[in-house]
Amino acid sequence: MTNGGFRDNMMWYHSLQGKYSGLSLVIFCGKEEPQMSRVCRTAKEFAEAVKNNEEYITIEGDLKNGVLRIKATGKVAWGVCVASLAVAIAAVAVAPVGGGAPAGAGLVMATPAAATLGAAVIPAIAIGVCAGGVGVLNTLRDKYKIVEKTDTYITLKRK
Incomplete structure (x- = not known):
């Protein structure tokens, strides 16, 4: 957990607050990650x-x-x-x-x-x-x- 989020493998997840609280921010870290393969x-x-x-x-x-x-x-x-x-x-x-x-x-x-x-x-x-x-x-x-x-x-x- 870092600042309300957590890191899993090559991605960092963070729940948004306020108006967009139902959404999560996902940031890809490091090498390129294929979405659909x-x-x-x-x-x-x-x-x-x-x-x-x-x-x-x-x-x-x-x-x-x-x-x-x-x-x-x-x-x-x-x-x-x-x-x-x-x-x-x-x-x-x-x-x-x-x-x-x-x-x-x-x-x-x-x-x-x-x-x-x-x-x-x-x-x-x-x-x-x-x-x-x-x-x-x-x-x-x-x-x-x-x-x-x-x-x-x-x-x-x-x-």
């Missing part, structure tokens, strides 16, 4: 969030590690990755439900990307297939920044 646990949810230009996106689960790896890849390495990912995404997208030759060819074409992204190549392909191409991956890299990172989730903010 789209929570994504799957590649499909994440692709939709990026395509919809969500202001804040929180990514949980295994997808978080793949997104971190994509964001951490350097510009030159990303140029090599994006070309092979585009071919792999196209091959997987047109593959029959049971897999077969086109899907296998797509995974072979992803080899240069896998050399750079490692295990993150699978989420990258999944996100690309769900979004219909590599454009969503480029948007992730160019238009979003990481504003919060924990062991269980990351939060991205549109630049």
Whole structure:
């Protein structure tokens, strides 16, 4: 409690007096706090969030590690990755439900990307297939920044 208010995590709350006594003043302290964040646990949810230009996106689960790896890849390495990912995404997208030759060819074409992204190549392909191409991956890299990172989730903010 400080001056009739209290601090909780990164916010300071204070009840107002007089005419506005039913209201509370909330002041955000320290780092930026997202108000409304789209929570994504799957590649499909994440692709939709990026395509919809969500202001804040929180990514949980295994997808978080793949997104971190994509964001951490350097510009030159990303140029090599994006070309092979585009071919792999196209091959997987047109593959029959049971897999077969086109899907296998797509995974072979992803080899240069896998050399750079490692295990993150699978989420990258999944996100690309769900979004219909590599454009969503480029948007992730160019238009979003990481504003919060924990062991269980990351939060991205549109630049």
